Structures are given as C-alpha cells and as structure tokens.
Amino acid sequence: MSKLVFQSVAVNTDPMTQPTPTPALSAPDLTEIQTGRLADPFSLLGPSHRGHAGHLVVHLPDAQRVTAVIDGTAYPLAAQAPGVFAGMIPPGSAYILRVGNGSPENGAQEWEQEDPYRFGPVLGELDEYLIGEGTHQRLWHVLGARVIRHEGVEGTCFALWAPSAQAVAVVGDFNQWDARRAPMRPRGTTGVWELFIPGVAEGASYKYRIIGPDGRELPLKADPIGFGSEHPPQTASVVRSITGYGWRDAAWLEGRAEAQDRRAPMSVYEVHLGSWRKRGDRPLSYVEAATELVDYAVDMGFTHIELMPISEHPFAGSWGYQPVGLYAPTVRHGPPHEFRDLVDAAHARGLGIILDWVPGHFPSDAHGLAQFDGTALYEHADPREGFHPDWNTCIYNFGRREVVNYLTSNALYWLEEYHIDGLRVDAVASMLYRDYSRKAGEWVPNIHGGRENLEAIALLQRVNTLTYGAVPGSMMIAEESTSFPGVSRPVDAGGLGFGFKWNMGWMNDTLRYMEHAPIHRRHHHHLMTFGIDYAFSENFILPISHDEVVHGKGAMIAKMPGDAWEKFANLRAYYGYMWGHPGKKLLFMGCEFAQAHEWNHDAELDWAALSRPENAGIQRLVRDLNTLYRGTPALHARDCEAEGFAWLDGGATDISVFAWARFGGPGDDPVVVIANMTPVERPGWRCAFPQAGHWDEVLNTDAAIYGGGNRGNMGGVVTEAVAHHGHAQSAQITLPPLSTVMFRYRGAE
Template sequence: MLVNKLEQVNLHNPFNYLGLTENKKQGGYHLNAWAPAAVKVEVVELGTEKSLGFLNQVDDSGLFEGDFNVNEAFNYKLRISNTEHTYEVIDPYQFKEEAFHAVHYVTMKPQNLYEQLGAQLIDVKLLDGSTIPATRFAVYAPNATAVSLIGDFNYWDGRLHPMEKTQCGHWVLIVPGMQPGTKYKYEIKDPVGNRLPHKADPVGFCAEQYPSHASVVYDHSKYQWNDQAWLEAQAKVDRYKTPMSIYELHAGSWKARYDNNGRTPLSYREMVDELIPYVKDMGYTHIEFLPVSEFPYDGSWGYQPVGMFAPTSRFGTPDDFKYFVDQCHQNGIGVIVDWVPAHFPEDGHGLARFDGTFVYEYEDPRRGWHPDWNSCIYDFGKDNVRQFLVASALFWLDKFHVDALRVDAVASMLYWDYSRNEGEWVPNVDGGNENYEAVSLLRWFNEEVYKNFPHAFTIAEESTAFAKVSRPVFEGGLGFGFKWNMGWMHDSLHFISKDPAYRKYHHNEITFSMVYAYNENFILPISHDEVVHGKGSMMNKMPGDEWQQAANLRCYAAFMFGHPGKKLNFMGNEIGQGHEWNHESSVEWHLLDYPKHQGVQKLYRDLNTLYKTYAPLYQKDHEPGGFEWVEHQDAGQSILSFVRKADDTNQKVYVVCNFTPIPRDGYRLGVKDAGKYKLLLSTDDKSYWGSGYGNNGEFQAEEKAWQNQSHSILVDLPPLATLYIVYED
C-alpha cells in the first residue's frame, strides 16, 4: 500500500513512513528510504563518513528499509547506486521538526509569510550540534491530496520528493545542500487525485521566463545596501508640502539595444547608467515603473502578474533590481512600483485553482472573474489571501526599499458591479454594490505600510467618487497617501484636444477640477493609459498644424505644472513623441534630432526645475489657501489665470493660459501686490520652438483694481501659450 502511494505520488504524510524512526518494541532504529530506479542504497553517518550498511530493497519501485541496532538517533546520508552511477543525498525525511517550523509563525504578522513560506535558505542543526545548509520549502495548498517538490535536482520527477501536509494546509519539506539558483516547481494533486499543471511557487523570489516559468531559489541576504541616509531622510519628509514630479515608464520599452540578436531591452544595471542620469537631467523627483512583479505575457505590460514576490527576470536578477533602486536613492531619486492586488491571470503555472480549488480567487464567477481583463479576482475575504497580498506589498518595501506602491485598478476592487451589467454581480450583505472585503483589505494594507515603513507612501489609481480614498483609516478613509486625479485628466485632455474655436464651449472642463481639488490628495496623471490603444500620443491629441500641435502641448504641460497636485508624465510625453506607445518598441529618441522635439524636452526640463524651485508651485498643493482664481470665466477668449501661494513666503506665481492661437496684446491681469513682477516662463519662447511673441520679462504693477485684485499688470499673451509670472516680496 505504501509503495503504491509513493509510486503514484499520492501520499500526504511521508514523514510518517520515510526517514529514521525509533523501534520501540525491539529497540534500535528503523530506516525507510525512497529511491526509485536505485539498485542499492548505502547508509553513511554524517560527520564520521562511517558506513552503517546497506538497506534492503522492499519493492522494485524503489522502497528500501533497514534496522540499526543503536541506542541513539543519528544523522545520515544515502549513497544511492542505479544502473548508471552512484550519488549521495542527505535524506530530507530525517528533518521533520525543522520542516514544520516554517508554518508555526506564518499568521502572526504579514511579513512572516515571505520569511517562512517559499524557498527559504536555512542552516539545519544536526544532532551533534553542527549545521548544514539547506533550503526549506513551504507552500499553501489546503485542498490538495498530494504535493511534491520537483526541479532540475530530481529530473522534475514528482515521485522523488513528496511533501508533508500540515494541519493548517501548508505542505513542507527541507532539502539539504540545495543552493541558490536551483529551479523548482510544485507537482500538485487536486482533491480527487488528478495531477494539475506544474505550479510555480506563489511566494517564489525569482523566476525563469517562458517556457519553463520555473521558480528559482534565491538568497536575499547577500545584497549590501548603501541608501540608509536616503531612507532616514525620506522618513522625515512631508510629502504634501514637497515637490513630486514622477516619470512613469515601462521598463521593457524605454530604451533598447540592437545587435545581431535583434532588440534587447535595457537591463536593470544598464538603466543605472542611462535612465538615472536622464531622469536627473530632466529634473524628475521619482521614477514609477509599470509592474515589475513577474508576469508571463509581455503584452500585459506587467498588469497580469503571477510572481507577487519576484521582480521580473526579463531585466536581471533581484539583486540587479536592488542595485537600481539603491543607485536611484544615492542620486536623490525615489522609486515607485505599480502593484496589482486586484486580479491575476489564468496561466496554468500560476495561482488560478492552485490546488484544484479556488484557493486565491472567488469561486462564483460573478465575483471571481474579471470580464475586462479575462482574469481571476482575488477573494479579499479569505485570511490566506489577505495576508498574501499585504505580505507582497510589504515585501517590496522591505527587500527592495521601494519608496511607494501605486495600487492599480482600485475601483475594480471596491465595487461588485464594476464593468458588469445587471444580473452579472452579487450584492453585498446590505444589498449594495460596495465590496466591504476589499475596503477592509485596502485599509489594512495601508495601515501596515505606514506603520512598518516610515519612508514609504501609497498611491491609488481610483477612477470613481469613492469617498476619502486618500484620507487616514482613523478618519474613515481607505488610508492611501495620494490618489490619481482621473477627473482632471479626462476633462483637461478632452478640452485641449478640441479645436481652439470650440474650446469656449468646453471652458468648464478646464476649470471644473478645482471644485473638488481638495477632496483628496491628488496626483495629476498623464499616464501610459492615455497614449495607447488608439488614443494617440500626447502630440497627436493636439489640434492644428504642426506648429499649433506643439504649441498646444507646451501650453497644456505648463498648465498641468501650475495646477494644484503632484505631477506624473509617461515616458515619451517629455519629447513630444509622434506615435502612441508600443510596448514592443522604444521611446522615439531619434526625434530629438529635430528642434521641435528638442524644444518640448527643454520645456519639460525647465518646468521640473521651476516646479522644484518655487515653493508656491508645490507647498500648498492640498490646501485651499495655496490657490486662487484670478480669471476663470473668460470662456469667450479661452483665457485662464490663477495664482499659486506658499506657506512661508509672500512669493506668488501667477499662471496665465491662452488656449487660442490669437495673441492678446496688453492683456490686463489682476495681481495682489504693488511692485515688480517677473516673467519666469513662456511656453512660446523660441528655445521651446515657439514664436517668441511678446513680453520683455518685467512688469510694473499699477494701482488699478482688476479681476477682484487691488492691482494689475499689462501682459502680452502669446498664441497657444502659458506664462508663469512671479511676484517676489
């Protein structure tokens, strides 16, 4: 019976049958060893290398046994001979207690999940007090009937390393001598004994690419960080009163190398040499990566992840990614990663029906299947799922020192009826559409992040009017630090894409954002989603001829940097890329050979510099006192003006936008103070490929009340341009 279970990989408790056990009736010890294809098995004592004799073969399938007339247990290895060669292994089944140690502390705090599960490199203490290196494996598959560890080390043969099931549903095994770099997976039998596709480790720290998608044993202890000064400084930063200009990018298509093998994206280490200097030169404060969690399909851009604890190996090792983050910090740049807790793909090696049942996803497809993305939805009510997701979030902050997590698709988590018609969703217990389980998870996630990592913050991509997304949990909020302002993005892009002749009919779209600007802590996003899937590049959204398109883009960019809220722009926006983003190509860097695109890039560089230099442009982003309309009702001329103010200075920056191609000479602008005003920036400057129309750079305020202000200045407004004018006390 035992032989059949071992041969058919149908044993859930191998420690009860294999390894060394005390023979209480006859004295001494009995040893069972499982070695399919072996012809003889010799037992050798560890440490002394003394041969203790050969085991008897019980069955042709590979079960061997023997009795040892000794008074005390001993550690041993097996010298196994088959028809081709002889090799030695330290029998895993003599380390039951050490294997079970993995799951004793898993549920005590989220971090324990990635400290205990997966493939953990440990030192196993032997009976004589010495230690040997080993890898401890633990995986959660509560409804499986059998789980085996498979890999290169056992020729992917599920018979050789059956794992032990614990009472809490984890399967465990220790393999002595296993080194980092070893590839492995799990062979799992479902509740009725059917073998499933080989599964990657849900808590795997590294993975191979197609076709194997194998997990890889990895040592996270080797990398030596050099960013302690950065982490300590960031823990003291008031993010709401400091500048934040984010450069969002897709690691696989920012830049590539071309050789005889075709196109190869830059590695993490190559990005250190090329991306970091570029971001510094352009003046961005943060880099945001589209998801780098391991994912199987390039076309998902990372938004269908299967490795929630592993940076994708497309661009290098986990330590390579650490090196990139470390170097960013040493160069004063923060790193944000997109994190996807909303859904996961159905790939056979992933989480979907992991043990043949719905371990990670909702069982009812009205809750567990996402119609937009053809993917599974996590069951946010299950304890194991909640801990898995929160642990994943903390893992990126802990092991990779990232500065923030931008949580993708929050709206799809919050509502049962997201992208569903009537009858396609199940209401909550109160009959409503709010997913209380997801709300609870997001609050816990945010509490754990801010409690454990003072240097870090969180960002929500949330597209609805759900209340208090970026308000603390103790105030009834979801607890995020920031929220993407999708309303501003949608309205302002709709406005700027209109022919200037029709903008007067859409004037409210460019002003409406200030009605709700302080409801949340907003980031203004012009993200990858706005320049893909037929939406066109930012340049090609703009109306008019070639000159007007560039002028509109420059005018809009400066409006964005003047508007309250932190800033985010996707790669390619800053050079006025001609085509929409394609993940299989790169940013169109060759366009920088042309003055138009050089001008757009220079404008973004200058905007970042001014934004960081002038406190009124950032210091009161999230307070009503930092902004005041000067003129927001001049729809007929499509002119907009406002003033930005700071906390600790009387300095003020006036932002004036002319959204038509008609220059306005002698435009009177209301200002608060007597004295001189200086032109900081005109997007129509010749250095930006503008016309250079108008002003000499200084203005003297007149004691002429205008636009509800006590003074005014006369300004020549260039066509399709934004001006920044500063008042220095």
C-alpha cells in the same frame, strides 16, 4: 538532491552492535511510496518508518543499492521494491546515504547524498499560528523557496499554502522533475506543506506537483511566493537568495519621509522598463537602467521613477498587469539583486522608486494561482465575484483571511526587501465596486444589499495601515477613477488610507478640452476650471499615464489640433498649465519629448525624434518645468490645500484664457499662472496680481528655446494701482498665442 564528497567507510559486521533486522514494508506503504502520492511522507520515509525509531526507509528510483553511513560505519539497506530501500540504523543518528547503480561491467556509479527525510521541520509554532490566523505580516520569511542552513546543512526550504491538497511534492532540475522524489510534509491544520532539501541552491528551477482533493493531479504550479522565475515563455520558479544585499541608501531612507510628504514636490516619470530603451532586440538590464534611466530622470528634473509592474508575468503584452509571480522581480532584466542595484542607484541620486502593484486580479494561466490546490483557493468560486470580464482574469477572494495576508504581506515585501518608496495600486475602482463593468444580474450585492465591496475596502485599509506603520516615509497611491469618498483620508478618519490618488477626472476633462479646435474651446471652458471645485478633496496626482497613449488614443502630440506648429504650441501650453495647476505631476515616458506615435511595448521610444528642434524644445520645457516646480514652494507646497490657490480670472470664456495664483507657506513668493488657449496673441491683457510690485516672468512656453515665437513680457512686469477682479493692483501683460506664462513675485518696487 545534494551529492557529497565521497569517503571510504567500514561495513558494520559486529553482531553485538548491529541493529534489529529490518521488518518488511507493507504492500500499501510500498504502493504509496512508489507513486509519490504521500499525504504524510515523514511517516513512511526517513529514519522513523511508522513511528519506529531507527527503521530507515528511502526512495531513490534510480538506485540499485543504498547504504546509510554513520560516523564512518556503513549500514546496508535492503531493496524492498524497485527504488525502495529499508534497514535499521541506531536511532537518532545523523546519517549520509551512499547510493550506487550499474555494475562494474557497464560503468558502476556511486555517490553520497543527504536524505531530506532525516531533517526536522523548519516552520516554528508561532509561524504556523500566524499563518492560520492570517496575520503573518512577513509571509516571505516562512513560505516560498528560502536558501537556509538547517541543522548544520546548506539547502533550500520549500513551503507553500495548499489546504485542500491530498499531497504536494517539489519537482525541479535537481530531482529530474520527478514528484516521487520529494513529497512534502503537511504542517498541522494550517494548510501549509514544507520540505527542506539539502544541497539545492541559488538558480535551481522548480514547481509543485499537487494532488487535488478529488485525487486528480493538477498542472504543475509555480510558487506563489517564489522570489524568481525562468525566462518567459518558460514558467518554472527559480530559487533565489534575497538576503545579504549591501544597501548604501541609508541617507535617502533617513530623509525620505520629508521628501515624500504631501508638501514636497513630486514629479513622477512613469516607465515601462521593457521598452524605454533597448540593446538591439533586448530591453535594458536592471544594471544598465541603474545608470541610463537614473541619469536621464535626474537630468530631466523628475523626483520619482514609477515602474509599470515588474512582478513576473507570462505575457509581455499585459505590460505586467497580469502577474503570476507577485514576489518575483521579472527576470527579463536580471535577478533580484540587480533590481536592488537599480533602486540603490536611484536613491544615491535622490530619486524615489514607485512600483505599480496589482492586488485586484490575476491571470488564469495553468501554472499560476487559479484553482491552485484543486479548489478556488485564491479566487472567488462564484464567477460573479471571482472573474473579471474586462481582462478575463480571476479576482482575489478578499474575504478570505489567508488571501488578504498574502496580498498585504506582498506589499510590505516590496517596501522592505527592495527599499521601494511607494506602491501605486492598480485598478482600485474595480476592487471597490462589486458591479464594476457588470450588468444587472451579473454581480452579487454586499451583506447590506449595496454595490460596495466591503471586503476589498477592508483589504485596502489594512494594507495602507500596515505599510505606513511598518515602513516610515513610504507612500501608497491609488489609481481610482470614481468619486469614492476619502481615498486619501486616513483609515482612522474613515478613509481608505492612501497617501495620494490619481486625478483621473482632471486628466479626462483637460485632454477633452485640448482636443477641441481653439475656436470651439470657449464652449468647453468648464472642462479646464471644474477640476478646482474638487482639487483639494483628496491628495491628488495629475496623471498623463501610459493609458492615454495606447489603444488608438494617439500620442500626446497627436491629440493636439492644428498644423504642426500649433500642435507643439498646444502641447507646450498644456504642460505649462499642468505644472502650474495644484496637484503632483506624472508623465509617461516619451510624452516628455512629444513622441509622434503611440507607445508600443515591443519597441523602444523614438529617441531619434530629439534630433528635431520642436521635439527637443518640448523636452527642454519639461526639464525646466520640473526645475521651476521643485525650486518654487508656491508651486508645490500647497498642492493639496485650498489655501494654495486663488482664481485671478477663471471666467475669460470668450478668449479661452485662465489665470490663477499659487501660494506657498509664510515667506514664500507667490506665483501667477496664465494660460492662453487660442492662437491669438493678446498684448495689453490686464490681469490682477495678488501683491503690488515687480513680478519676474519665470516661464514662457512660447520662448524660442522651446520652439515658440519668443513673444512675452521682457522678463517681467510691474503692477499698477489699478483695481481689477477684486485686487487692488494689476498689470497689462502680453499673452503669446497658445501659451502659458508664469510670474513669480520679486518684491515691492
């Protein structure tokens, strides 16, 4: 509790102005106060004990004497029991407590402090109504630990939802973690508990002591809407003020809708902030990343950085995908305002920031959401619906309105409070299907007897509708691994309402193809062409994510067959194929320079690899691919439209060659992409071109600057009036071995 500046006071001895003598407290009331199990603490504590105005009761376990001070006049309180004091004061008076302990002989101490139980409620009636209805779009404005000024006094308002609790108390380093000192006030029928504690400020650690419906004391719980946390392995929440940041990104936000439109280029650099780069044994801070990571991503030509989950999580080995503090940026890299520094710095350089968001499940750690108020509050009670067998985690109860409100509000929180540009929703498939990773008998059908999780579908539709409506220019991205229809179709058209979907099928098929030795690839040609059959059914992102370089899958370079030269040539050809293929791009950190080993979240990337020419060549290729992709509308403007693609030769199965054209809008020069996936150079290979004239060779993955053999077409080709594959003109070109080449139309000769 707060300790105020000490001031001298006069004791009220005037019998004409002294309040009525203090009535004795009942034995049951004393017991309830001393144990701290108060279901309604404001009925017992504060200046209206049992509704009697002016009957002041305070509970200060360490105190030996207490006086209420009002306008310089002291009203001594009488000890009723150890730590419990009572007395009469003028009704409606704003008082300060003067507290003392010890004696002159053993070092007496005296101080002054506010009494939390003299303050009125903070939550308004409208807030209570919306919380109860499950429609409060911005829960963080009313729940959590908010640093505020209330009734003229600075402090922190603590509020949480625990409808089945018999009693709730705030414990922290400001009250010796003693639940008797700060029991909370219940707010009507909402299930919300609230307490304003004067003097508690930024940096205070706290948890909640909850008495469950059976009278059992639960493990201390962290705040579900806490804005900060202690450093793991410590698990307390930390009071953080998240107001007052001086954003400087107005220009970025104004143009964001255009920058994130589906016709804009999007090349995403996926990053695990804890292992991208380190300072000795520690990861970069948010402030350090605001310079180093942002500079690197800009230099590499990416349009976005996607951060793996930064919501607070107790176990580093979960990479953030088992969050406990869904509203707290992890303190591993710094406090919330420093995370804002990273976002602000990215926006100043024209980079968007995407966060991985995990609304599908949460860990069962004792201090977290599991059995939060002694009941299955956030999760399903039935393990067939509430427990995830793959990850040993709890599944949110998507059918409970307050839980849905908690999740949708959290999505809006990141977009509004931290100016995040988009959320990539993790494990959407596990949310959509009730039988996901479950055997027969281990799941519960929906009301129609089907396997679709109707409640989860409604949640996703609601969160997408809310975020797109409330935050102009933001985007929602689904990591969805099935063929569920309409993932990126608008909700009013029957879809889930996402802006984009990861193309997991494309990723799996093409990597399977590349892992085959070139001599066998002709038998698997369809793996590279099948993706076009559905490429425009959704707004797709082509993802080479962290999941492809862990758990024994090998690094990207290790997936490639052949000797050392062939491995690098294969990877260069694959990246050229990927950047030429319809769909936005995503590449996990380290893949851009062909790190040799799998990603290890405990160690930084192998930056020393860039001293080798072949690795530096891959990095330069990715930089040039990004530059070409961003500057060439034909390669991005119709990523999601069938009109932007045409096969020129998708059937060269025997020689494993693929050729296609990409088109932008009216007036945009088309591009021809040709990939040769064998180690055989093919001079004089005839390819159809969609227009007659001169075509510049704008990219060749076999260029010497990338580590190749510098074979190609001397900067370009000119078509001949030789019909080929349905086109009136064609050209003979040189296809270097294991390479992708791109030609951009210059104009008629």
